[in-house]
Amino acid sequence: MILAVLISVLFVGGVLAWLSENLDPSFPKVVALTTMLISVAIMLTLLGESDSEWVASLNAQWIPRFGISFHLAADGLSTLLILLTGFLGVIAIGAAWDEINDRSGFFYFNLLWTLAGVVGVFTALDLFLFFFFWEVMLIPMYFMIAIWGHENKNYAAMKFFIFTQVTGMLMLISILMLAYFHYIQFGWLSFDYFDLLNVSTSGTVSMWMMLGFFAAFATKLPSMPFHSWLPDAHSQAPTAGSVILAGVLLKTGAYGLIRFAVPLFPEASMQFAPVAMTLAVLSILYCAKVAFAQTDIKRLIAYTSVSHMGFVMLGIYAWNEQALQGAVMTMLAHGLSAAALFMLAGGLQHRIHTRDMTHMGGFWAKVPRMSFAVLFFSIAALGMPGLGNFVGEFLALLGAFQASIPLTVAAAFGLIFASVYSLWVIQKVFHGEYRNSDFDDSHLSDLSRREMVYVASMMFGLVWMGMYPQSFLDMSEATIQGLLTATESITSMAQN
Amino acid sequence: MITSFDDLLPLLPLLIATATAVIAMVTVGIRRNYLLTAAIVIIGLILTSFVAAVMMPYTNQQITPLLIVDQYSLFFVVVCCIAATFVAILSFPYFFSLDDEREEYYLMLTVAVIGAIVMVSSNHFISALLGLETLSMSLYGMVAYPLHSKESAKYPLEASVKYLVLSGVATGFIVFGMSLIYAQTGSLAFSDLTSDAAQMNSLGENYTVVALLMIVAGMAFKLSLAPFHVWTPDVYEGSPLPATTFLATVGKAAMFVVLLRFVTISNALEFESVVTVFSLIAVASILAGNLLALLQDNIKRILAYSSIAHMGYLLIAIIAGQGTISNEAITYYLLAYVIMTLGAFAITSVVSSSEKEFDSIMDYTGLFWRNPWLSASFIAMLLSLAGIPLTVGFIGKFYIFMSGVESGLWGLLIALVIGSGIGLYYYLRIVYRMLLPVEEGLKYRIAGIESITAYGVISILVFLLLLFGIYPAPLMSLIESVSSVI
């Protein structure tokens, strides 16, 4: 029940924010913030319940004709990701606070609806419902990019939408096939996660179905070769949009892989794992290289996101405890670090109205706090021990090493590339001689007090993850153990 | 043939509609009054649909070999009449300022509805042809209606002539096909097409196939399926908006019901070749429709092309005919299609009038910021056409996918995915236009008092769009029971 409340709070809050604009243009952000805080409070109540099994479960008839039910529940993993969503939601509103002034009502409406969709995705246990939320996330995001984006927003928004939509339809086909197989095997239609887990599929058919899911999730993650929507979307989206996109939306892809793609088709995934891990390694290295070549700071960060999510996919398809925990930790840590970097880059663009790094340089003298913040998060991104990303990537690689040594070694080079591009950004933007030849630096001011609060909170989060990750690992442990045992039993049955 | 009152009773909707037409005609004859005629027609249509709705649960009766009045036909009687009612309501402001006699338009509308009613309840070639022609005849008139007026917005004449000649040809094919069938089987009932009698004194199977395909071709033309689609955009663009709306919704829906009955009753799908041809037509329509709409700037033409694609989607369900849910899929999707097409055209016609139609997407720049409610509804309609969740269009597409999966039509499903992928592009083009900042110098006809009702229609449509999109369960069970009779 809590979850239903949570989602509806977000939906309603969005509508209220939109309406409140008519009263006063400054209301929407307040409404949105309060809504967000309320929902965070609701989320925190989830922590109270034990993380070992499904909590806050709600299962209501929805479309009996197809055995579709409105089935929400959260386990440790979902709870973690929901909390991340809530946290970044607040951050995103903070990022938009000054930046979005025209039509703010509709903006916050979209922001909150996206988040509602995301929460739905993280908690839906009926595949139809899941797909439903999966799509609901997109449209507000499309609006955010298309309305408040930058010079090339139409292209970016369109690309984002079509990529996710088309692959989404492939997933829909797979879902329907699965439900149909359930119908054949058990005599009644059902889209419920737990029912579909019992469907025994094998051979090429299950491989195709798995690929349907994989296409959707790999696009959202994103992984090679489906990544090319991300740089455009990120470079064009407003700051808050990038924050949500990088921090939360990408994670839905990884979540989908962990929750659906692999458990529903263990054998097919086992066969497919080498390919997937290769793709992951390719994304890590290739996108790191492309990132290094970028001059648009947001594009650069976007490519680094792809590179880092590669570690997540590597971990997922290595499919052992360390690897999965690593994947989850990377999701969380990258959620913070990438979001923070986009926020800072957005702040920079808001100040000097350019994203072209070739025009920048030597900002440290002008904006020491911002520079330090960027330094901190770049360092986090390149996997500095003591910060969250290290824990995630180290565990992921540690697990992957047990699955495939050569791929892991290759992936490890990503650590080197990461340092190359991260330090390059620092050098390009903040070190060197101060140059403002090509832009007006009259508004180039250091982080405001509010920005500092957000940045500091994210720093704190990363340090926490880095120094005492246990508090997060414990939450996801039960889930991961369950998944491992389930898939093991099935695959072993298959072998015998 | 008609003997008892029991046989007349099921025909009540038809009779009411006809009566409406007669009464309207008489009133016009007595005294021209735009409002009055409109009122009569609208009331008559509402009455018809109401009666049909009431009768629906009990009635399942074959009246003469020509007409079958069962839940399914009554369901579509309701749909067509309500759609027609909406069209009538929308027509009112549109023709309000027409510098010509305006009343006869409603007569033709009513007659067209009668044709539609006959079509949806026909399971015999003669009745099908009768209904079809009644519909088309009056459509020629509706399309050409404002052609007297000096500053009529479009090219009604050109549209009408094109439509007349081409659909004449199509009718020719249908009729000739029928004659061949008749020669083959000696009967004009759908049911006897592939019956033993046919096989017994056969002139050869190919013969039947040829005949079948000729009929199919004719129907495909009326449904503007590729490769018989070329007329669609011109007729849509040329005719006055309400006529386009009627043609695009009622016309298509009635025709498709005929196709469905024809295919299911006559088991035409027993012939491999027919299935193949259908599949090719479906793929061709999906691709052609979406590709043609891709860079189109005229909303009427965009909707025309997209309708081609949508008919292609529906055809997938027809081909999946053996499946358990394909009939439901078709029914649901048809309903969805009617709702969203009506909605889209309704919004276009609210900002338009017979003097000036705002049908270029440029005209919609920034609409979202000057008339949020209207453009929000438009966005809803477009997203529904694109098959995005929260809307009825998504559920419809879900049905189609389901039936496709059930019968394992992977090739067609891939075509469907590709088509929808392309489709997103041009729907979003319109959406993006509306989201752009307001451009000055764009003058909309400020919808006057007479369009209040039009806004009402739009609101109802949006409501239905969302209701059937979010909580489709009741409608589904209704459709399940309704389409079980076929």
Added chain:
Amino acid sequence: MLDLIWLLPTFPLLGFLSLVLTSGNLPKKAVAVIGAGSIGMSFLVAAIIAAQFIASGDDYFVIEVWTWMSVGEFSPGFAFYLDGLSLVMMLIISGVGFLIHLYSTGFMLDDPSYSRFFSYMNLFVASMLMLVLADNLVLLYLGWEGVGLCSYLLIGFWYENPANGYAARKAFITTRVGDTSMAIGLFLLFTQLGTLNIQDMLHAAETQWPVGSGLAVAASLLLLGGAVGKSAQLPLQTWLPDAMAGPTPISALIHAATMVTAGVYLIARTHILFELAPNVQLLVAWIGLITLLMAGFTAMTQHDIKRILAYSTVSQIGYMFLGLGVGAYSASVFHLMTHAFFKALLFLGAGTVILSLHHEHDIFKMGGKRKQLPIAFASFLIGSLALAAFPFTSGYFSKDEILIGALEMDGPGIWLWAGGVLGAFFTGIYSFRLVFVVFFGESKAHHDEKEVAGFSMATPLIILMVLALFGGLISIPVDSVFNHGGEHEEHHISALMHGIMIVVPLLGIGVSYLFYMSKTFSIENLMSSSLAKSLHKFWFSGWGMDALYQFLFVNPFLFLARINKNDLIDSFYSGIVALTRTANGLVARAQTGQLRWYVMTVIGGVVLIVCLGVLL
């Protein structure tokens, strides 16, 4: 008291935090107090702990502060492990570190970002202590990366100059290559041995792996990769000379005394693993030898006072590797300590020179400065004596032990010994070349600068002089760490050998006297031959390693990056778009608006499908 060992890294960390949070709003006095004070505190703690530990007589002491992460059987903790080795290291780091901090309070006094400097310095000391006190390899890796980060930050401390930034990135990325290999090593060790706790891991290795087993070789090689990266040994030595771009105290602390010796520490710490792979251990020795010779050659050709010292550092660490390679671990650690003393002394002296001469680096622009800069002169004299292993200075004892260790090793030992002695000869030459050129002869420039050496700068120098002279008498309590494998038989080292080892450095000093002091031989004649010129050029460039790497790795990477700036894969999707648009063009051509054409299409369609129907 022992269980307060976690205080050691905590003090500097607190210093770092307080300096960062105040973000340069503190008065310089306060910064100095916090910056240097925190290190002083941890030195005190270290001293007390050391006393207690030695008094207690235990072999080691472990304390786990909290479990870092526990995933399955993988559960490294925030745990500290204290034994003779880490004891020595922590004392060096906190002690020398404190002196250098003290010195820096004076040296950096007129630098605008004073507090940023000290915050980085404190962070560095914290991570370095973490590194040496870690009881598991993951925690060690944390310190390992931390010091790398600080080294990056401090090399690029004066960020306005892009060259510094370049040097910093070079340092970080080069070492990062090593770190990555080390990380892979950790993965291997964990997957094979199921733990990364150093002691358990070593024990498991001993029991599970036979000597010379492939896994042992792989693991030790991977760790070695990390070590050579940090300690600037072949083939990853190229970053250290450029690292001199940082402020001089940095060079003293990070790039001479402590961080660069982390590699030595790592190998010493895991020497059991290396003993399981004798070939790798021998490789360590050879790497050390070759590096020390190459660096020696290069050091003789440099003009920049700091680069000379940098190369000498490389070569001295080469000695330590040599020692590790031949199994003379305690000797290496001993040399590590003495080297920390005299090299810190030398760098700080150099700092004084540079500061006094307005950032003059070229030794040939100096000369005759012994009157002008007495303290610097004294430090250089003593430092160079120790560096050149002048009898009974600290350097002499440590280097001696290493060479004896080499001699005791049978097989290639004698060659290694000979190489080491040769190296000692070069050391004599370049170290005193520096002294003679800078402090003797006639003064070429900067006649009237006064020596800048306040109390805060002089004191550390003096203390270090003492240590550099008599540090050799300290005996370090590391036997318990290294002598586990029973006593290995004592070779008898002949007096002759001892004699050679004493004389050779003196010869070196003499040679440089003849060249640079009495000018009996002149460089000019030596340099006249073209061969000599090209040789000089080659050595001066550090044996062309930079150019080689530029050609092998950097340029290809840049090239790839450039040609694929806008993502090849994206163009594939653009292709799809183009395809769709052309398709649209084709179908749109059918919409001519010509009625007769339309009829044509309809009829054509009918014919088509009818034919299809009949034929299929």
Added chain:
Amino acid sequence: MASIPVEHGLILAALLFALGLIGVLTRRNIVFVLMSLEVMLNASGLAFIVAASRWGHAEGQVMFLMILTLAAAEVAVGLGLIIQMYRRFHTVDINVLSQMKG
């Protein structure tokens, strides 16, 4: 009496139908186009007659009558349009009706 075989009749009808088609295709004068339409429809009418004679029941003839009326209606509307067209463009060449394309 020996009736004409069904096939012949149908072939005749088919030929007529084809003629009509060709007419629609080739004529530019809209009046002739309409006439060709008539021909097509009547061709199928003929086919119905033939078929009816094969089965010997009335449905066919009924159908023929229906087709006649249908054709008549079609032409009625058509001629009305032609008049309008002539008023507008002073020509009956259908090529003038090609303003809408794309």
